[in-house]
Amino acid sequence: MVLVLQLKDVTKRFGKHTAVDQLTLTIPEGEMFGFLGANGAGKTTTFRMILNLLENTEGEIFWHGKKITYAQSNEIGYLPEERGLYPKLTVKDQLVYLAKLRGMAKADSVKALKSWLERFNITEYENKKVEELSKGNQQKIQFISAVLHNPRLLILDEPFSGLDPVNVEMLKKAVIELKQSGTSIIFSSHRMEHVEELCRFLCIMKHGKPVVEGDLTEIKRSFRKKNITISADYDLSFLSETAGVVKYHQTQQGCKLQIASSEDAPVVWKLLTEKGFVTKFEVEEPTLNDIFIEKAGESYA
Amino acid sequence: MRKFWIVFSHTYLSRVKTKGYIISSAIFLLIICGVFYIPDIIERFTGESEEPVVAVIDETENQQLYEALSSGAEDYQPMLFDGNEDEAKQAVENEEYEGLLVLNQSEQNLPQAVFYGMQLTNSTSDDMEAQLQQIKVAQAASQAGVDEAAMQDIYAPVSFERQSLDEEAKTEEELAGSYGLVYILVFALYISVITYGMMIATDITNEKSSRVMEILISSSSPVSQMFAKILAIGMMGLTQLALIAVAVYVMVQIRGQELSGGFFDFIGIANASPVTLTFALIFFILGYFLYAIICAGLGSVVSRMEDVQQLVSPIIFLVMGAFFLAMYGLNAPDSTIIVVASYIPFFTPMIMFLRIGMLGVPSWEIALSIAILIATILLISWISAKVYRGGVLMYGKGGSFNQLKEALKLSGNIKNKSK
Numbered sequence: 006m007v008l009v010l011q012l013k014d015v016t017k018r019f020g021k022h023t024a025v026d027q028l029t030l031t032i033p034e035g036e037m038f039g040f041l042g043a044n045g046a047g048k049t050t051t052f053r054m055i056l057n058l059l060e061n062t063e064g065e066i067f068w069h070g071k072k073i074t075y076a077q078s079n080e081i082g083y084l085p086e087e088r089g090l091y092p093k094l095t096v097k098d099q100l101v102y103l104a105k106l107r108g109m110a111k112a113d114s115v116k117a118l119k120s121w122l123e124r125f126n127i128t129e130y131e132n133k134k135v136e137e138l139s140k141g142n143q144q145k146i147q148f149i150s151a152v153l154h155n156p157r158l159l160i161l162d163e164p165f166s167g168l169d170p171v172n173v174e175m176l177k178k179a180v181i182e183l184k185q186s187g188t189s190i191i192f193s194s195h196r197m198e199h200v201e202e203l204c205r206f207l208c209i210m211k212h213g214k215p216v217v218e219g220d221l222t223e224i225k226r227s228f229r230k231k232n233i234t235i236s237a238d239y240d241l242s243f244l245s246e247t248a249g250v251v252k253y254h255q256t257q258q259g260c261k262l263q264i265a266s267s268e269d270a271p272v273v274w275k276l277l278t279e280k281g282f283v284t285k286f287e288v289e290e291p292t293l294n295d296i297f298i299e300k301a302g303e304s305y306a
Numbered sequence: 307m308r309k310f311w312i313v314f315s316h317t318y319l320s321r322v323k324t325k326g327y328i329i330s331s332a333i334f335l336l337i338i339c340g341v342f343y344i345p346d347i348i349e350r351f352t353g354e355s356e357e358p359v360v361a362v363i364d365e366t367e368n369q370q371l372y373e374a375l376s377s378g379a380e381d382y383q384p385m386l387f388d389g390n391e392d393e394a395k396q397a398v399e400n401e402e403y404e405g406l407l408v409l410n411q412s413e414q415n416l417p418q419a420v421f422y423g424m425q426l427t428n429s430t431s432d433d434m435e436a437q438l439q440q441i442k443v444a445q446a447a448s449q450a451g452v453d454e455a456a457m458q459d460i461y462a463p464v465s466f467e468r469q470s471l472d473e474e475a476k477t478e479e480e481l482a483g484s485y486g487l488v489y490i491l492v493f494a495l496y497i498s499v500i501t502y503g504m505m506i507a508t509d510i511t512n513e514k515s516s517r518v519m520e521i522l523i524s525s526s527s528p529v530s531q532m533f534a535k536i537l538a539i540g541m542m543g544l545t546q547l548a549l550i551a552v553a554v555y556v557m558v559q560i561r562g563q564e565l566s567g568g569f570f571d572f573i574g575i576a577n578a579s580p581v582t583l584t585f586a587l588i589f590f591i592l593g594y595f596l597y598a599i600i601c602a603g604l605g606s607v608v609s610r611m612e613d614v615q616q617l618v619s620p621i622i623f624l625v626m627g628a629f630f631l632a633m634y635g636l637n638a639p640d641s642t643i644i645v646v647a648s649y650i651p652f653f654t655p656m657i658m659f660l661r662i663g664m665l666g667v668p669s670w671e672i673a674l675s676i677a678i679l680i681a682t683i684l685l686i687s688w689i690s691a692k693v694y695r696g697g698v699l700m701y702g703k704g705g706s707f708n709q710l711k712e713a714l715k716l717s718g719n720i721k722n723k724s725k
Contacts, residue, residue, distance in 0.1 A: 020715070056524040058699060075527055083524050089517025094320070105312045106525040150521065 007034040009158055009189040010055065010073075015064035017050050017213075024050040026213040027064070032158070037180075037190040039200040039221075042210030043301045048193050049086065051210075052160055055191075056083060079108035082156030086163045086193075088147050092136035096122075096146055099135060100153055107154040114153060121149045125175060141168050148176060152183060159183065159190045165199060177203070197293040207293075209300050216300045221293070228291050230299070233262040233273060236285035247276060259285070263295065309526035310534045317509070317538035322545065331546055335553050342557040358404035358430050361387040361394050365410040371417050372409065374441050375434070382430045395422055404430055415449065417442050470666075484582060488663035489636060491586045492656050494547070496629040498590070499597045500622060502543050506536060506598050507605030507614050510698075514609045519698050528698055529691045532606070536598045543594065585662050585672075592676070593655025596683050597621060603690030606697030607709040617709075624652050632656040639664035649675050651682035 010032040017025040025047040032038050042048050053059040055066060057075050066073045068080075091099055097118065104114035122128045125145045130138055135146060144167060152159060161180070165173045180203065184190055194200055200207060201221065209217040217224055230251060235241060236258040244262060245253035249269030254261045264270060270288050277283050321327060362384045364372040369386070376384045382404070387394045394406045405423035412418045417438055421431045447457055510532075513519045522531060604617045631653060635644040639661055648658040648671075658675045661667050696716030700709065 053699070058520075058523055078525050081524070083521060085517070085520045087517045087520065089519065089521055091513075091518055092516055098320075102312075102316050103521060103525070105316075106309055106522065108308075 007069075008032065009034045009069065010191075011067040011070075012051075012055075013065045013067070015051070015054060015061045015066060017047070017054060017059065018062045024213055025054070025061075028210075028213070028215060029064075030208060030215070030218075032189055032191060033206065034189050035184060035187045036206060037184050037192055037204045039204035039207030040191050040193045040210070041195075041197075041200060041207060041297060041301070046210040046301070047213040048210060049162070050213075052083070052085075052162065052191075052193075055160070056081065079154065080157045082107075082151040082154065082159040084148060084151040084159075084161045084164055088144065090135045090143065090147060090150070093134060095132050095134055096138075097131050100146070100150055103150045104153045107156075109154040117153050117155075118149060121153065124179070125149070141172055144168060145172070145176070148179070152179075155188075157188060159188050160193075161190060162193045163195070164192075165194070165196065197297055201293045209297060211301050217296065224296065225290050225293075228296050228299075229266040230291055230295065231264055231267050231270065232289040232291060232295065233264060233270060234285060234287045234289065235259045235262065235273075235277065235283055237277070237281070237283040239281055244273065244276070247273065249273070259283075263291075307530075310530045313526065313531050313534035314538045314541075317535050318541055321505075321539065321542050327542070327546075331549055334546070334550055338550060338553045339557060342561045357381060357383045359383045359385050360430060360434070361385060361397060361403040361406045363387050363391060363394060363406070363408045365408070366417070367411075371411075371438075371441070375409075375437060378437055378440075381433055398422060398424065407434060416446060484579075484663045485636065487582060488660050491590075491663075492629065492632045492660060495590055495593055495656055495659075496625060496632075498543055498547075499593055499625050502539050502594060503597045503601040503621065503625075504614075504618060506539050507601040507618050508611065509535060509539070510602060510605035511608055511611060511614050514606070514698060515611065523698055528695050532602050532691060532694045533687075536595070536602055540591070540594050540598065544591075547590070582663050585659055588676070589655040589659040592679050592683065596651065596655070596679065596686065597625065599683065599686050599690045603686075603693040603697070604710075606694040607700060607713045609700070628653045628656045632660050635660050636664070649678060651679045654679045 008031050010030075012028055012030040015025060015028045016023065028047075028051065030038075040048055040051070050059065054061045055073065057073065057078065068077045094102070097115070100118045101111055101114050104117070105111065109117075119128070119131075122131055127142055127145060130142060130146075135143060138146065148164060151161070164180070165176060168176065177199070180190065180192075192200065192204055205221060206219065207217070207221055207224070208215045208219075235244075241260045242253075242255070244250055244260065249265050249272055250262050251265055252261075252263035262273065264273065267288070274286065277286065360382055362372050362375070364386065366372075372384065372386060384407070385403075387397070387403075387406070391406075391408060394403075397403055398406050401424075405421055408420045408422070410418060419434070419438055421434065423431060444457065452460075513522065600621055601618060604621070605614060608614055608617055628647075631644070631647055635641070635647075635657060638644065644657055644661065647653040648661050650657075654675045658667075658672065662672060693710055693713045697709070697713035699716060700713055
């Protein structure tokens with residue numbers, strides 16, 4: 006496995022406050038890496054260090070085994086969480102200028118931007134000012150600005166927020182294709198279902214430190230807690246008192262349980278069969294959402 | 307370095323293409339062409355208007371004062387009024403006359419007069435007063451027994467010629483010529499520094515408030531972007547100046563012959579020395595850089611347009627201070643305060659230029675002031691670059707000077723690579 010980006014014991018302090026603490030990460034080539042964490046966990050600071058905007062206090066960042074500098078900026082694409090474009094410039098002028106700043110020749114960038122606009126069905130906006138576009142279309146332009154110069158590493162911070170489901174699918178497809186064509190992607194989002202769908206590797210940050218890191222299937226397997234969905238036509242609230250049940254959540258059809266480990270499932274099953282018939286009883290792997298809430302903080306949903 | 311030129315050409319071209327720039331350049335050019343036709347325009351207006359008529363009631367013997375007055379009247383026309391004072395005043399109120407002049411003889415047998423007009427801000431009455439004064443002097447002199455020839459000797463101006471021993475001092479003609487030129491160039495510098503300085507500060511704040519800054523600085527180094535911007539907007543200013551200079555040159559070629567004298571001698575365009583013009587350009591460029599670099603640093607720490615004004619205003623006051631000092635210095639270019647101020651880098655561009663334009667300044671003094679100015683520019687560049695690197699990442703509220711400190715602190719956290 007080729008490693009595009011490596012962070013070794015990277016620490017970032019602002020005065021007394023430690024924003025990122027001894028972070029070690031490896032981003033493999035052609036994979037999508039989920040970078041999660043509650044607000045203020047140090048994600049943006051990490052991105053800024055990778056992008057050379059901030060100097061890390063300790064540790065080192067390597068690009069293909071060499072220390073990263075501004076020279077690599079042509080190979081990196083960045084979609085910041087705070088979207089930003091020149092409101093008064095036209096879509097074309099804007100994208101050409103930003104691509105030039107990433108070292109792309111003008112003719113190439115014009116060709117590439119036309120194909121991207123076509124792909125997102127917004128060719129008619131090529132010569133419109135950005136401020137005249139809808140928010141969703143501005144977001145597409147922002148996405149194009151991050152990928153136009155064919156970066157080898159793409160940093161996406163909340164790329165799908167504020168988009169309708171049709172556009173989310175459109176952008177998701179584009180992201181998957183980029184990944185298949187060999188682009189390494191760091192993906193940050195609060196939408197766990199997107200991360201689960203797209204990323205093979207991930208890392209959850211808490212107070213500047215990674216609390217969970219690795220292959221998503223491994224992480225899920227090693228997480229002992231499981232979920233049970235039960236549908237029955239009698240009152241199930243007695244289950245909340247049962248040993249081994251961590252969480253009880255009432256639903257229309259019955260309830261959802263979180264149990265401490267898979268050994269607790271037969272206990273619940275036994276209790277239920279004593280009570281009566283159940284229409285549904287399903288033991289499930291934990292969702293990423295469960296893992297995130299558990300690891301990154303209780304108050305976070 | 308390639309990215310530096312990309313930012314430079316983008317900033318320059320997008321500025322030059324704006325409507326505001328094209329319109330303001332067009333207005334400047336129109337004004338310049340207009341100025342060269344001012345004498346024609348004035349002539350047209352004055353040629354058609356009639357001289358004001360003043361009613362005169364002369365109570366002296368044989369109306370001798372009226373005779374004396376009307377024989378030498380310029381720019382107004384005295385006319386004897388047939389009637390008493392009240393009727394004459396009524397006629398003035400009916401706007402039949404510009405005013406009423408009542409003349410009589412004093413006890414010493416000298417002329418005295420009362421003028422009645424609708425308004426007292428009337429240049430005609432000044433003309434009449436001056437004329438009466440002359441008549442009075444002549445009468446008083448002849449009463450005292452002084453003859454006409456002696457009078458002329460008394461009134462002939464003394465022969466007085468100024469010759470400077472300092473070889474670098476300006477001759478009288480040069481001084482008269484440079485007064486207007488210095489005035490205009492100091493004013494141009496003042497306007498340019500304020501407009502272009504503000505432009506840079508708002509440009510940078512704009513990129514911050516639209517959040518495009520984060521993308522820009524992730525593609526190329528913030529410091530090279532800052533200087534590319536300063537250079538681009540400076541170039542834009544020079545483009546405008548060059549346009550104006552060409553217009554002036556062309557107009558002088560076309561109209562120069564017809565316009566010698568008067569207003570144009572005052573401006574001193576006809577005999578502006580190339581040395582003065584070269585120094586004008588040098589001080590314009592240095593002055594621009596000094597203030598533009600400060601404005602760039604300040605613009606980087608605020609994130610909202612409303613805050614730019616607040617943070618930049620002390621700089622504006624500094625420029626205004628320099629300007630008013632220069633206005634004072636035009637009349638006293640060798641006063642101590644002007645000499646001292648010409649070495650203070652924030653004032654040097656205007657004040658030293660003023661001294662060069664108005665006096666002969668030894669070249670070592672000029673060299674020293676320019677050296678101080680350049681050293682200050684380098685120092686401020688270094689500080690501004692530091693502030694800028696930290697400032698562009700800050701999204702705080704308000705435009706206080708604490709932001710500057712914050713930016714400097716943050717800048718210490720930022721990579722020190724320039725390319």
